[in-house]
Amino acid sequence: xxxxxxITLPVLLAVATCASIAQSADPLPSxxxxxxxxxxxxxxxxVTKEGGPDFVPVAxxxxxxxxxxxxxxxxxxxxxxxxxxxxxxxxxPDHPEWKEKEPFASLLKGNLKGALTGGEKxxxxxxxxxxxxxxxxxxxxxxxDWIATAKHPKTGRLYTExxxxxxxxxxxxxxxxxxxxxxxxGGGVEFMRGFAEKVYGIPPEQxxxxxGKLKFEIRNGKPVFVKLAELDYWxxxxxxxxxxxxxxxxxxxxAFGNSDGDLQMLQWTAAGSGPRFCLYVHHTDADREWAYxxxxxxxxxxxxxxxxxSKGWTVVDMKQDWKIIFPVPEH
Amino acid sequence: xxxxxxITLPVLLAVATCASIAQSADPLPSxxxxxxxxxxxxxxxxVTKEGGPDFVPVAxxxxxxxxxxxxxxxxxxxxxxxxxxxxxxxxxPDHPEWKEKEPFASLLKGNLKGALTGGEKxxxxxxxxxxxxxxxxxxxxxxxDWIATAKHPKTGRLYTExxxxxxxxxxxxxxxxxxxxxxxxGGGVEFMRGFAEKVYGIPPEQxxxxxGKLKFEIRNGKPVFVKLAELDYWxxxxxxxxxxxxxxxxxxxxAFGNSDGDLQMLQWTAAGSGPRFCLYVHHTDADREWAYxxxxxxxxxxxxxxxxxSKGWTVVDMKQDWKIIFPVPEH
Numbered sequence: 001x002x003x004x005x006x007i008t009l010p011v012l013l014a015v016a017t018c019a020s021i022a023q024s025a026d027p028l029p030s031x032x033x034x035x036x037x038x039x040x041x042x043x044x045x046x047v048t049k050e051g052g053p054d055f056v057p058v059a060x061x062x063x064x065x066x067x068x069x070x071x072x073x074x075x076x077x078x079x080x081x082x083x084x085x086x087x088x089x090x091x092x093p094d095h096p097e098w099k100e101k102e103p104f105a106s107l108l109k110g111n112l113k114g115a116l117t118g119g120e121k122x123x124x125x126x127x128x129x130x131x132x133x134x135x136x137x138x139x140x141x142x143x144x145d146w147i148a149t150a151k152h153p154k155t156g157r158l159y160t161e162x163x164x165x166x167x168x169x170x171x172x173x174x175x176x177x178x179x180x181x182x183x184x185x186g187g188g189v190e191f192m193r194g195f196a197e198k199v200y201g202i203p204p205e206q207x208x209x210x211x212g213k214l215k216f217e218i219r220n221g222k223p224v225f226v227k228l229a230e231l232d233y234w235x236x237x238x239x240x241x242x243x244x245x246x247x248x249x250x251x252x253x254x255a256f257g258n259s260d261g262d263l264q265m266l267q268w269t270a271a272g273s274g275p276r277f278c279l280y281v282h283h284t285d286a287d288r289e290w291a292y293x294x295x296x297x298x299x300x301x302x303x304x305x306x307x308x309x310s311k312g313w314t315v316v317d318m319k320q321d322w323k324i325i326f327p328v329p330e331h
Numbered sequence: 332x333x334x335x336x337x338i339t340l341p342v343l344l345a346v347a348t349c350a351s352i353a354q355s356a357d358p359l360p361s362x363x364x365x366x367x368x369x370x371x372x373x374x375x376x377x378v379t380k381e382g383g384p385d386f387v388p389v390a391x392x393x394x395x396x397x398x399x400x401x402x403x404x405x406x407x408x409x410x411x412x413x414x415x416x417x418x419x420x421x422x423x424p425d426h427p428e429w430k431e432k433e434p435f436a437s438l439l440k441g442n443l444k445g446a447l448t449g450g451e452k453x454x455x456x457x458x459x460x461x462x463x464x465x466x467x468x469x470x471x472x473x474x475x476d477w478i479a480t481a482k483h484p485k486t487g488r489l490y491t492e493x494x495x496x497x498x499x500x501x502x503x504x505x506x507x508x509x510x511x512x513x514x515x516x517g518g519g520v521e522f523m524r525g526f527a528e529k530v531y532g533i534p535p536e537q538x539x540x541x542x543g544k545l546k547f548e549i550r551n552g553k554p555v556f557v558k559l560a561e562l563d564y565w566x567x568x569x570x571x572x573x574x575x576x577x578x579x580x581x582x583x584x585x586a587f588g589n590s591d592g593d594l595q596m597l598q599w600t601a602a603g604s605g606p607r608f609c610l611y612v613h614h615t616d617a618d619r620e621w622a623y624x625x626x627x628x629x630x631x632x633x634x635x636x637x638x639x640x641s642k643g644w645t646v647v648d649m650k651q652d653w654k655i656i657f658p659v660p661e662h
């Protein structure tokens with residue numbers, strides 16, 4: 001078993017080196033000093049202190065992050081939903097029947113609320129029409145082309161420029177201390193993989209999300225996956241810790257969310273033995289972003305906020321804790 | 332985005348360091364020189380040669396391995412099946428009804444063939460009785476206790492001592508060159524995670540397998556996962572590349588199997604652009620292990636063997652290519 005050990009030393013060295021680099025400057029420059037930042041740094045230093053009572057080996061430093069509302073914005077509608085709406089408009093000329101058929105008819109008239117009165121059925125029809133009936137490679141191209149060009153109606157930014165700069169720093173900070181960072185989101189897994197590596201530094205194999213069923217087919221002598229209009233996994237609430245168990249097989253020691261849909265993931269994380277860190281991003285900044293919680297139709301944070309307070313989890317006050325919300329555009 | 336880059340240099344250093352260490356001695360000492368070993372080394376050197384025409388970036392160096400018959404032995408029955416049989420015997424006193432009820436009645440009489448005449452239904456009943464109705468943590472304990480003590484009826488070895496030494500070396504060799512190694516097996520994911528890290532150096536989050544459905548429940552104020560007697564994913568044939576797409580989201584550049592159940596994984600791997608490596612382990616050594624292929628009830632290799640030959644994939648001749656099969660016991 002000697003060759004297995006070859007990798008150990010350099011990995012430890014790499015982690016140690018990163019840690020020293022990170023310590024030399026403020027690794028979280030977009031976070032104001034104080035509560036949330038202090039709590040994060042204290043936790044990371046505690047679990048990475050060799051020989052300390054709370055030391056956690058590198059292999060067990062698993063951190064899971066919700067995406068919508070936690071790593072990037074989610075208002076006024078989930079960004080993937082904006083993608084689906086744009087796809088409906090693009091595909092409409094080939095589907096004259098949509099003019100009469102819901103939810104498409106309402107959507108094409110710009111009536112989002114009307115389109116969604118059909119509830120889950122309407123949503124699945126929409127997903128089926130825009131996310132299925134093509135190969136995974138075809139979808140990947142469509143989704144990455146969209147994300148490279150589409151702009152948010154309110155900010156005028158690319159959607160990827162609406163990732164939260166403080167959270168991007170937090171991801172990198174955790175990785176510099178040997179954490180493996182995962183996305184565990186209700187968003188579509190193939191949609192998120194199109195940008196997660198570039199924007200968050202999270203590789204495809206560490207992105208867990210909702211998904212449709214796939215069919216393996218040989219086309220022109222080459223195997224492809226066809227995306228079917230059938231839900232395979234809806235990664236929300238209880239399904240989040242279950243997805244963690246299925247994909248990661250190890251309980252996270254840190255988990256990050258912003259809504260009641262993340263509560264079970266945080267509960268599962270908190271219930272492990274040894275040091276644990278749970279954090280909610282609380283949207284409190286109506287000027288620079290949006291302010292919403294208990295009454296919001298998107299990203300509702302109600303039970304989670306109560307539980308965070310009673311359990312002493314960290315609650316980020318965006319207005320208070322974050323120096324900037326979005327990255328400074330490079331262009 | 333500066334902090335993201337912190338990790339890059341040390342990772343590259345780590346990979347470079349490992350590569351130099353690996354080059355200083357033979358990294359595959361249990362492989363005889365010649366065909367298969369040469370093909371492996373040539374591929375690895377080609378895809379890791381910076382600036383070379385076939386260079387593959389570290390992030391894309393994904394290698395997937397079947398487990399039963401590829402990383403460890405699988406005769407005369409899958410080892411997980413031996414575990415299930417032992418569990419039936421252990422649990423029998425609490426289930427007097429099993430004396431009359433198939434497949435348990437036959438199993439308890441030691442009549443394996445009789446137990447399996449019930450086909451898939453019998454198998455699922457057996458899995459339900461031995462792998463469900465408990466929490467994932469309870470199962471993990473039972474499975475790891477068993478694997479730590481149970482011995483193979485023919486060799487008298489612990490099952491984990493029937494991992495193939497040449498393949499364990501191959502896994503470490505690939506990792507030393509920056510590959511991420513995954514198991515993609517029909518075996519139960521929770522069963523394999525109990526030993527994969529220790530035996531193969533593969534962490535839980537890189538083990539993909541068959542699974543039952545899980546239920547999230549709060550018990551005594553603590554969240555647990557209850558294992559249900561309902562199949563969630565059967566990871567064989569087409570389901571293997573689909574599982575790769577779902578969990579990894581990136582096409583492997585190298586894939587390793589031993590049976591027709593691995594063929595679609597190898598086909599999917601081979602169909603990518605750029606350099607690819609597909610390998611079949613061919614069981615040809617009746618003295619030191621077992622010899623079987625086209626007619627075997629376990630690990631049948633028929634179509635796969637034809638395809639490997641017509642496509643020029645590497646076929647390991649265990650008798651010829653491997654100096655030793657199993658590790659030299661430490662005790």
